Amino acid sequence: MTTQRKSRFPGFGWTLHGDGRTVRPGAVVTPGERLGWLQTTGVGMQHVVAMFGATFLVPLITGFPPSTTLLFSGIGTLLFLIITAGRIPSYLGSSFAFLAPVGAATAQYGMSGALGGIFLAGLGLVGVGVLVHFAGSHWIQRIMPPVVTGAIVALIGLNLAPAAWNNVNEAPVTAAVTIVSMLLASVLFKGLLGRLSILVGVVIGYVVAVLRGEVDFSTVGSAGWFGLPEFTAPTFHIGVLGLFIPVILVLVAENVGHVKSVALMTKQDLDPMTGRALIADGAATMLAGAGGGSGTTTYAENIGVMASSRVYSTAAYWVAGLFAILLALLPKFGALIATVPVGVLGGAGTVLYGMIGVLGVRIWVQNRVDFANPINLAVAGVPLIIAVANFTMVFGEIVFEGIALGSFAALAIHHVLSAIARLRGTDVGFSTEDEGALATPVNAEDLRHQDPGGTHAD
Numbered sequence: 001m002t003t004q005r006k007s008r009f010p011g012f013g014w015t016l017h018g019d020g021r022t023v024r025p026g027a028v029v030t031p032g033e034r035l036g037w038l039q040t041t042g043v044g045m046q047h048v049v050a051m052f053g054a055t056f057l058v059p060l061i062t063g064f065p066p067s068t069t070l071l072f073s074g075i076g077t078l079l080f081l082i083i084t085a086g087r088i089p090s091y092l093g094s095s096f097a098f099l100a101p102v103g104a105a106t107a108q109y110g111m112s113g114a115l116g117g118i119f120l121a122g123l124g125l126v127g128v129g130v131l132v133h134f135a136g137s138h139w140i141q142r143i144m145p146p147v148v149t150g151a152i153v154a155l156i157g158l159n160l161a162p163a164a165w166n167n168v169n170e171a172p173v174t175a176a177v178t179i180v181s182m183l184l185a186s187v188l189f190k191g192l193l194g195r196l197s198i199l200v201g202v203v204i205g206y207v208v209a210v211l212r213g214e215v216d217f218s219t220v221g222s223a224g225w226f227g228l229p230e231f232t233a234p235t236f237h238i239g240v241l242g243l244f245i246p247v248i249l250v251l252v253a254e255n256v257g258h259v260k261s262v263a264l265m266t267k268q269d270l271d272p273m274t275g276r277a278l279i280a281d282g283a284a285t286m287l288a289g290a291g292g293g294s295g296t297t298t299y300a301e302n303i304g305v306m307a308s309s310r311v312y313s314t315a316a317y318w319v320a321g322l323f324a325i326l327l328a329l330l331p332k333f334g335a336l337i338a339t340v341p342v343g344v345l346g347g348a349g350t351v352l353y354g355m356i357g358v359l360g361v362r363i364w365v366q367n368r369v370d371f372a373n374p375i376n377l378a379v380a381g382v383p384l385i386i387a388v389a390n391f392t393m394v395f396g397e398i399v400f401e402g403i404a405l406g407s408f409a410a411l412a413i414h415h416v417l418s419a420i421a422r423l424r425g426t427d428v429g430f431s432t433e434d435e436g437a438l439a440t441p442v443n444a445e446d447l448r449h450q451d452p453g454g455t456h457a458d
């Protein structure tokens with residue numbers, strides 16, 4: 001028997017699922033339900049662990065304060081739950097799509113300039129969210145079919161390859177151990193630990209770095225036990241626009257994919273919430289950019305926790321967000337995270353940047369993009385070369401580097417050549433009217449892999 005608690009606030013007042021302790025075979029704990037608070041807290045802690053490795057790597061690689069990023073990650077998660085009225089369970093962690101533009105903006109305008117770019121990217125995502133909320137998400141498929149989205153995701157990962165090598169070159173032994181540990185952890189361990197291969201690899205690499213004398217603990221001893229993290233105000237430069245506009249496209253794909261994945265797993269129609277999800281992530285990114293945190297996105301790592309536990313309760317995400325905020329208020333913890341050495345970052349970056357690149361390829365494969373078609377071949381090939389070589393163009397104060405130019409090239413090549421092909425009656429390539437072809441980082445095949453019994457398969 002279930003009991004219902006009434007609440008004046010949307011997203012609160014969860015229904016107790018069953019006896020509050022167990023989940024029946026074939027059943028799921030929906031976003032509007034919860035287990036007992038002890039069990040809910042346990043699941044919430046799992047979500048913190050799942051997001052931890054990837055979320056912290058972004059500020060460590062970009063030089064942002066880890067505690068500040070964690071604070072805005074937790075606050076952003078709670079904001080997301082409020083804006084989506086508790087219907088979409090999600091943790092907002094650091095987005096790897098921001099790595100390259102933040103690095104370029106920091107080199108040119110400093111950290112505050114990069115934060116201005118993050119803020120503007122969030123503002124752009126809010127604008128897209130408003131448009132989707134009132135006009136629907138079907139137009140996204142027409143603008144960004146899988147061949148385009150795959151190219152943009154792939155070129156972001158490949159553009160970061162030189163940055164990974166620079167870090168690896170400073171501590172090759174530690175980097176090699178980190179890479180091998182990450183790869184082995186993904187196949188040696190099952191369940192949650194297997195999905196935490198990034199964190200496992202970082203921990204093992206860190207231990208090796210400590211043994212090799214590559215870690216400086218002096219800042220940990222001088223840090224306090226409780227206090228606010230370091231905040232930095234953004235500055236705004238027109239020159240960062242070309243760096244951060246492509247990030248908006250990736251964030252749109254990630255958020256749409258998350259909404260579709262949760263809808264598939266919980267068997268609920270969440271399409272009307274897509275606009276709210278984009279607005280929420282955009283608002284969280286703006287908040288992070290306003291105070292010194294990394295841009296956010298919905299996290300596939302936490303999709304795995306939900307798929308394995310069958311608990312999609314937003315109550316667990318409230319626990320996760322609050323716990324992340326608490327950790328951010330412990331300066332010693334943040335100082336310890338900041339001691340992760342460059343060799344570990346280089347090793348982790350090598351694996352992660354490669355995975356980002358291959359994720360774009362996976363989008364092509366899963367959506368059966370036909371590369372016998374010259375248009376698709378051009379959309380995939382030309383932008384990748386632009387990104388790998390980091391083509392650069394300057395228009396006044398605006399600098400367009402490899403990621404921006406590659407993204408624009410993918411969009412232009414697809415739409416211009418397709419329009420010409422339609423006029424000439426030749427093959428236009430991938431159909432933009434296939435609703436199931438929307439490129440997303442997490443989809444049905446991922447969920448079946450995490451849930452081999454087929455509980456959540458359609």
